[in-house]
Amino acid sequence: MNSNSSMSVEPKQELLFLSSEMGNRNILPEKSQFGDKTPNNCQDFWQLWDLHQGYLYNCCLKWLDDNYHDTEDVVNQVMLKAWGQWTQSTNDIEHPKSWLSQITYNYCIDVYRKRQREVTKIDNIDDIQFADHPILTSNLQPPESWLLNLEMAAYLKYKIASLPDRLRYPLILHCCQNKSYPNIAKQLTISEDNVRKRIQEARKILKQHLKKYIAGEDNTAFDSLSPLNTVIPIVEELESEQIWNHDEESSIPTKTQQQEINYKVTLICLEAFTASLVQFTDSSGIKMNTQLFIEEKSARQQQKIITLNKYIEKYPQGWKKRLELADLLYEIGKWSQAIIEYNQVIERQPQPLDVHLKFGKILQLMGQKKEALQVYDTALFLSENPGSQYHIKGLIAVCEGDNEKALTAFNLAASLEPDQVFHRLALSQVYQNVENPLGILRSLEPVLAINPDDVMSLIYSYDALMVVGDIQTAKERFNSLIALAGDDFRVIQRQIDQRLLARMVSGEEGKITKKMITSLLGTVPHSVEVHKFLAYYHILRGDWAQGVEVLAKFTTESPNYPYGWYYYGLSLFHTGKYQQGAEMMEKAYYLYPHDRKIYQGLCEILPFAPHPEKSKTILASIVEEMLTRFPECWSMWTTAGRVLVEYFPDIERGCQVSQQGTKLQPQLADAWLRHGQVLILACKHREAVEALKKAWELLPDGGYLQSVPAAFWLGESYRVLKNAKASKRWWEVAAQGCQELRLLNPAMADYWLGRVTGLGDKSGAKRAYKGALSQQLLYPVRGEVERILEKVKR
Known part of the structure; x- marks a missing residue:
């Protein structure tokens, strides 16, 4: 987004600070005075200065509101400062243009602050609050970004003030003062459920207003410099009948309160952003999907791109419209073109930190890590805020593949700025990289404590809770997600996943599932995940050939999608076509040997493929490679251990690896x-009993996806150890858990029930196994059940 503030007005004319003019001023020391530099190095500096002085002059002119007198003074000071640093350096300045730009930018900020000190007089309470305004205290963003954020925050404040009292009061108490729902309910004498509904309604209204504002459809006049507390007062602890305190002095916010309010306004702003799934091609030609969090998609994107290109062709020296074009290309996945435009923006306006970070992320996702690291290094150089510096160091560590270093950096950023959500979201993503769901939950707890309706945090924590086995809490989080963002494709994806697992593929429930999949296909037609959903919808209905064909067609039309081949291989494997499944999974691996799921898929499928000697050779190589590539991921070690024990067999090493x-x-x-x-x-x-007991102790109540197999295998181990009493007790626990598991996965519930009852009740086991087959139990477990039933027939 752009602002029309005076700080970012384009120069009225292009003026270059000619070197002859610079020489006439004679303000630099004679070169011969600096004996610590060789003549060649001195000459390098003057050549460097001659090369960039015109660009620096134009930057000053922009940043100083076309004030030519101040601009000339600043450029002179920059030369002195740059020369002084040059003489003290050891020729290790890697990015001279950025280095000069940063010095110039810092001097411009000093001039700007000096102006503000000269014009600002504090005569009353409102002026005191204005002196604390973020535009005067922020040192992270360029002036135009300050004013833009200020304007957006002021717009939101205005709209918050226009909310009816029944919505405004609970929103302010919750979002500005960190009050819990029970405390707000007590203070306003309403129910907790009513508090939640009112806050959600207020957020929805503000989100609609903000979308109109971002789209330029709301021209409401408001005072962007009004004191924040005149719109969002600080509500003190009151008796229930004293809903508002009108005492002006009591509502003067402290600096801490002011920062908290600004953070809450930021949270409201974030809710105007939506998740978008885009397709991109990396530097090696591989096609991938990724999620972006962007403003609401604008209509007629292609027309807007054409219009922006025409404008840029007419005014090639400008940067704002070029940035708008780059952002639009980024949003629709045309990243190769976006890279070109971002480069051009940075050439013309090197300071905006967010541009560097977005640019670096694109390069990283496209596999251009060296270039991404250079961009991140420049962003680190530009940043003055310690929290942001640690965050950027975390991004650099992620790009380098150093997860431990990244965790340290993001933790430091979060400790310095505990209210900044993006630090904790970045932290949770690194925990995802190293398969640490408990770390994800720890990192997101503070976010959800402040804002229990944060959608991204709810999604990440839901996934982590499912891995941990806390099904009940996961359900509660997911119900909140459906209420808050039921139309978000990430939420719909997880709903479909649940419904397929629960075999909701026939009758009225099946129609709902099919409608959800069809709707997603219309929204994100290039999504591999959605095509997988459609394939398994048909497979779980018994239409195996039709389901497999969905992914066969996808891979034919999009052969450079590694996850297309991955899901195609799984679908063949799950329908009993082991050899073909192995071939497709190998194609996924050769396209993209960087993904844990693909390695695990190979470990799952190759042992079942024909030609065991050939598969064994490949499998041995895969096991060693995945342990080297993913040493921080626990599932890689347990998977490798199982393969080593079961298929080689290398018992001792397999157990140690696991x-x-x-x-x-x-x-x-x-x-x-x-x-x-x-x-x-x-x-x-x-040893198995001890490990399984440990698993049982760590499982939360209701973790039936893990507790049923844990109880069964405990019973089996005790049977082998001749402890009939303990064995029977654990099998009873497993049988009881199957009834709860049926709600989540009826096919696997019948399978485990068959395993348990088959130890004593042959007819009951037969019924359970047939039930599992009728629920479209998939291979290779299906093959095991078919063999058992065949044996029973004999």
Whole structure:
């Protein structure tokens, strides 16, 4: 977005500070005075200055409101400062243009602040609050960004003030004063449910207003420099009948309160942004999908691109419209073109930090890591805010693949700026990279404590809770997500995933599931995930050939999507076509050997493929490679351990490798469960009992996806150890858990029930197994059940 503020007005004319004029001023020391530099190095400086002085002069002119007198003074001071630093340097200035630009920018900021001190007089309360305004205290953003944020915040303040009292009061109490729903309910003498509904209604109204404002459809006149507390007063603890305190003095915010209010306004602003799934091609030609968080998509994007290109062709020296074009190309996934435009923007306006960060992220996603690191380094150089500096260091570490360093940097950023959501979201993404769901939950708890309706935090925490096994809390989070953002494609994706797992593919429920998938296909037709949903919708209805054909067609039309081949391979494997499944999974691997899921898919499929010797050779290489590539991920170690024990067999090494998974995540039940299963395969049942008991202790109540297999394998290990009493008790626990598991995954519930009852009730086991087959239980487990039923027939 752009602002028409005076700080960013284009120069009325192009003026170059000619070198002859600079020489006539004779303000620089004679070169011969600096004996610590060689003549060649001195000459380098003057050549550098001659090359960039015109550009620096124009930058000053923009940043200083076309004030030619101040501009000339600043350029002179920049020369002196730059020369002084040059003489003290050791020839290690890697980006001289950025270095000169930063010195110039800092001097311009000093001039700007000096102006403000000269014109600002504090005579009353309002002036005191204005002196604390973020435009005068921020040192992170360029002046035009300050004014833009100020204008947006002022617009929101105005709209908050226009809300009816019944909505405004609870919103302010919650969003500006961190009051919990119970406290607000008590203070306003209404129910907690009513508080939540009113806050959600207020947010919805503000979101609609902000969308109109961003689109330029609301020309409401308001005072962007009004004191914040005149619109969002600080509500003190009152008796229930004293809903508002009109005492002017009591509403003077402290600096801490002011910052908190500004953060809350930022949270409201974030809710005007939407998730968008875009398709892009990386530097090697591989096609991928990624989620972007952008302003509401503008209509007629192609027409807007044409219009912007025409404008830029007419005014090639401008940067604002070029930035608008770059952002639009970024949003629609035309990243190669966006890179060109962002480069041009940075050439003309090197200071905006957000441009560098977005540019770096694009380069990183496209596989151009070296270039991304250079952009991030420049952003780090430009940043003066310690929290932002640590955040950028975290981005650099992620780009370098150093997750430990990234976690340290983002944690430091979050500790310095605990109210800034983006630090914690970045932290949670690194925890995702290293398969640490408990870390994700820890990093997001403070965000959800301040704003329990933060959609991104709810999504990340829901996924983490499912991995941890806390199904009940996950359900509560997901219900909140549906109420808050039911039309968000990320939420719809997770709904479809749940419905397919629960086999809601027939009757009226099936129609709903199909409608949801069709709707997503219309919204994101290039999404591999949505095509996978459609494929498995048909497979789980019993239309196996039709389901597999969906992904076969997708890979034919889009052969450079590695995840297309991955899901195609899985669909073939799950329908019993092991050899073809292995071939498709290998194609995914050769296209993109950087993904944990693809490695795990190979480990799952290759042992079942024909030609065991060939598969074994490939599998041995895959196991070693994945341990080297993903040493921080616990599931890689337990998967590798299982393969080593079951298919090679290398019992001792397999058990040691699997144990490493529990060392990486000692508080995660699933790590201990999978390690216990490896120990059972190795016939180490005593050790298996200890591992499975540890898993059971760590599981939250209701974690039936993990608790049923944990209880069954505990019973099995005790049976082998001749402890019939303990064995029977654990199998009873497993059978009871199957009834709860049926709500989540009825096919697997019947499978486990068949395993348990088959130990004593053959007819009951037969019924359960047939139930699992009728629910479209998938291979390879389906093959196991078919063999059992065939044996029963004999």
